[in-house]
Amino acid sequence: MLKRLLSSAVAFCVLTTSPVWAETWTDILEKAKGQTVYFHAWGGDENINDYIQWAINRVDSLYDVEVQHVKNVAPNAVNQILSEKTAGNDDDGAVDLLWLNGENFANMKSNGLLYGAFTQLLPNYALVDTENKPTTLFDFTTPVDNLEAPWGMAQLVFLHDSAEIAEAPTSAAELLNFAQNNPGRFTYPAPPAFHGTTFVKQILLELTEPSDALYKPVELADFDAITEPLWSYLDELHPLMWREGKVFTDGAPQMKQLLNDGEILISLSFNPFEASNSIANGELPNSVRTHIHDSGTIANTHFVGIPYNAGSPEGAMVFANFLMSPEAQARKANTDIWGDPTVLAMSKLTATDRARFADLPKGVATLSNEALANVLLEPHASWVEALEKAWLERYSQ
Structure with a gap:
């Protein structure tokens, strides 16, 4: 099934940027010396910010490349790049490297906003598990085609308080049954908050018969027919949720606080190490444990990409290569640092x-x-906006 879906994804995605490199890695290292790289990445988590600063210091020491962390979300950075292209700034853009997600990558790829294929030139890319982790090759079903470098994995997990729940629900149906027996003890963030949209996609995947439609552009599908089971499920779930589904949280941090306070008994995260990290930091009780659903949960890889008009592309490649190094990857996997x-x-x-x-x-x-x-696997990137729009039309207060 996985291979069939990946093949389907390939068929509906067209490579818009061709490889442009002729240099060797030695040439790239030499050109990168003294460059300043403006790395646009989300800055909403101090542990992540500290990790990025550590990587910045290491790259400066090892390669004489200065990296500035611009705390910016991907959509804003993409809009900035698009504005520069419209204005004719094709040589010295404000963004040299950015932390992308699938929707924004698909947007940049289709609009010719990426620098070109480059990861095949990075020595550490040869260490990536492209064989057993297919999400390193596809970003929300869009083929990566060496246009962005993988630097971390993510998967939807559920967090529950084992002191209150003997057996955690391991399916959408069991979660609904839990809510029926424990009214007010579950909630999820309102889309378009990332975790809320991810939860909606998870339920859609669980309630939908295996179909290639979710892995093709949404405009090719019968959206109303495919999503009808989802809305029926949510219509039944919402009145059973925290505050009777009349109020939604604004994101994962508020969910975690509600779990810590005992207001809810099940939360969710897109980091499998979240519960352990939070227990170690005193943000959650020791009784919290992690579970996933039996059918699997949504997983993806997060990447960094270089815009077409980056002013310091060689420096950006050096930083991207370091982020994939065993040293950097092991530090990032440490639950005491990021997890x-x-x-x-x-x-x-x-x-x-x-x-x-x-x-x-x-x-x-x-x-x-x-x-x-x-x-x-994530549905095709085009489903995100369609699902968020439909959700807001039905449930927005």
Whole structure:
């Protein structure tokens, strides 16, 4: 099924930017010296900000490349690049590297806003697990085609208080049954908040018969027919939720606070290490544990991309390459620092580098790699806006 869906995704995505590189990695390193790279990345989490600053310091020390962290969300950065293209600024854009998600990557790819294929030139890209982690090759079903570099994995997980819940619900149907038996003890963020939209997509995937339609552009599908089970489910769930579904949270941080306060018993995250991190930081009680649904949960890879008009593209490649290094990936996977799953294949690493990961602390609420192996691919990027619009029309206060 997975191969069939990936093949379908390829058929509906057209490569818009061709490889442009002739330089060697040595040439790129030499050109990068002294460059300043403006890295636009979300700045809403201090642990992530600290990690990025550590990486910035390491790249400055190792390669004489200065990186400035511009705390900006991807849609704003993409709009800025698009404005520069409209104004004819094709050589010295304000963004050299940005942290992308699938929707924004698809937008940049279709509008010719990416620099070109480059990851095949980065030495550390050879260590990425492209064989067993297909989401490193597809971003929301859009083929990556070496146009962005993977630097972390993510998967939807549910957090529950095991002191209150003997058996966590492991399907959409069981979650509804939980809400019926425990009114007011579950909620989710309102779309277009990322976690809210992800939850809606998760329920849609669970309630939809296996179909290629979700992995093709939404305009090719019978949207109303495909989503009818979703809306029926949410119509039944919402009155059973926190504050009777009349009020939604604004994001994952508020969800976590409600779980910590005991107002809700089940929350969600897009980081499998979230519960362990939060327990270690005193943000959640020791009784919180992680679970996923039996059919799998939505997973994806997050990437960094270089705009077509980057002023320091070589420096951007050096920074992207470092972010994929075993040193950087192991530090990022450390639950005491960030707790973001690696994109690397352990089989491709040296014994010394494998030891970096083997020695990482294991949080009490972290699922095993085997437990997290059951994943669902994101629907086609075009479904995001359509689902958010339909949700807001039905449920926005």
